[in-house]
Amino acid sequence: DTAVSQTPKYLVTQMGNDKSIKCEQNLGHDTMYWYKQDSKKFLKIMFSYNNKELIINETVPNRFSPKSPDKAHLNLHINSLELGDSAVYFCASSTGNSGNTIYFGEGSWLTVV
Amino acid sequence: AQSVTQLDSQVPVFEEAPVELRCNYSSSVSVYLFWYVQYPNQGLQLLLKYLSGSTLVESINGFEAEFNKSQTSFHLRKPSVHISDTAEYFCAVRRGNNNDMRFGAGTRLTVKP
Numbered sequence: 001d002t003a004v005s006q007t008p009k010y011l012v013t014q015m016g017n018d019k020s021i022k023c024e025q026n027l028g029h030d031t032m033y034w035y036k037q038d039s040k041k042f043l044k045i046m047f048s049y050n051n052k053e054l055i056i057n058e059t060v061p062n063r064f065s066p067k068s069p070d071k072a073h074l075n076l077h078i079n080s081l082e083l084g085d086s087a088v089y090f091c092a093s094s095t096g097n098s099g100n101t102i103y104f105g106e107g108s109w110l111t112v113v
Numbered sequence: 114a115q116s117v118t119q120l121d122s123q124v125p126v127f128e129e130a131p132v133e134l135r136c137n138y139s140s141s142v143s144v145y146l147f148w149y150v151q152y153p154n155q156g157l158q159l160l161l162k163y164l165s166g167s168t169l170v171e172s173i174n175g176f177e178a179e180f181n182k183s184q185t186s187f188h189l190r191k192p193s194v195h196i197s198d199t200a201e202y203f204c205a206v207r208r209g210n211n212n213d214m215r216f217g218a219g220t221r222l223t224v225k226p
Contacts, residue, residue: 041201
């Protein structure tokens with residue numbers, strides 16, 4: 001069973017559209033994240049939720065809105081997509097203890113055309 | 114805030130040669146250190162981590178890293194690499210009381226026959 005699963009894996013969409021990426025973890029973790037990896041492979045944290053509460057919100061356009069309906073899910077909704085949003089988006093999870101490993105999903109490849 | 118510097122963006126080596134991927138970090142407080150590996154078109158997988166205790170940590174596939182507090186380094190080494198080790202390697206750091214994990218820019222290891 002996949003520990004952190006995100007859908008869709010590939011998404012090609014036009015500028016101006018609204019899209020969502022879903023993420024679910026079955027590890028019983030209480031903290032979930034969204035990371036963005038650009039074309040140069042640089043990984044940057046976008047959001048972190050602990051027990052459904054937003055605890056990290058980096059400088060990200062407000063077109064990006066995370067939603068956590070419960071501890072096991074953290075979805076990412078993106079409004080008015082722009083060309084620069086093209087990237088790989090990784091969902092991840094961990095327990096609250098900062099010494100613990102963060103487990104990553106397989107990534108969602110978003111291409112805006 | 115903590116930051117991570119990976120000094121080499123690309124490291125090409127021949128099969129069975131030794132390799133060292135360098136990582137330096139900066140933080141004013143105690144940190145936990147991680148190495149992740151990303152194979153092509155996949156998510157990130159934990160390779161090894163340092164939390165406390167012995168400064169030399171090992172992975173199951175022959176990699177090792179040594180925490181050096183005085184030099185604020187956590188370099189990754191392998192005495193003999195295989196073609197299958199070709200991947201992107203990320204050094205990461207978390208502070209002792211922080212859920213946030215910060216990544217270096219990554220080092221692309223290419224093993225040639």
